[in-house]
Amino acid sequence: MITRILLAVDDSxxxxxxxxxxxxxAAxxxxxxxxxxxxxDHPLSDLVTRAASHPGVHERRDQAAGALLDHVxxxxxxxEVDADARLLEGDVAHRILAEARAMHVDLIVVGTSEGLDRSTSAHILEFSGQPVLIVPPEVH
Incomplete structure (x- = not known):
């Protein structure tokens, strides 16, 4: 029976x-x-931070991620779905899998696109200890 679902999102x-x-x-x-x-964090983020003439690039990134989580x-x-959210840092696939284990979820749901690339979703699918639902972008 599925009682706990982990949903991993980005802005894609x-x-x-x-x-x-x-x-x-879940409903x-x-x-x-x-x-x-x-x-x-990866080299591109560090380059953008160094090149930006405005301080606080990481803070704005964190705020945008928090707004995304709040929206979902x-x-x-x-x-009427009971939901909570958490902002994580690190390697995407590893952190999603670690969170799924820690939360004892029954299902992981991810989208696949350029944001959560195919290698990330493939890693999650291969190493997950629970079922994984991979949702493609909707075609309009």
Whole structure:
């Protein structure tokens, strides 16, 4: 039985499609939704920070990620789904898998796109200890 779902999101269209599917599934099953986004520092982020003439690039990035999480949690609550959110840092696939283990979730839901690339979703699928639902971007 699925009672806890981990939804990993970024700011991609596929992640929002995954959010809609996860919320609908959680509503149907009466499951709790645990929403995460992972901030990954890499050389490009450091270059942008150094090149920016304005301080606080990382703070704005964190605020944007927090706003994304708040938005998804609000969508869940509109559908009467019990949801919480957490901002993580590090390697995306590893952090999602570690969070899924720590939260003892029954299902992981991710979108696949350029934001959460195919190698990340493939890693999650290969090393997950629970079922994984990979949602493609919606075609309009």
């Amino acid at each position: 269209p596929a992640a929002m499609a995954a959010a809609r599917h996860a919320i609908e599934l 149907c099953l009466g499951a709790r939704l645990h929403v995460v986004t992972v901030l990954s 949690v609000r969508l869940a609550r509109v559908s």
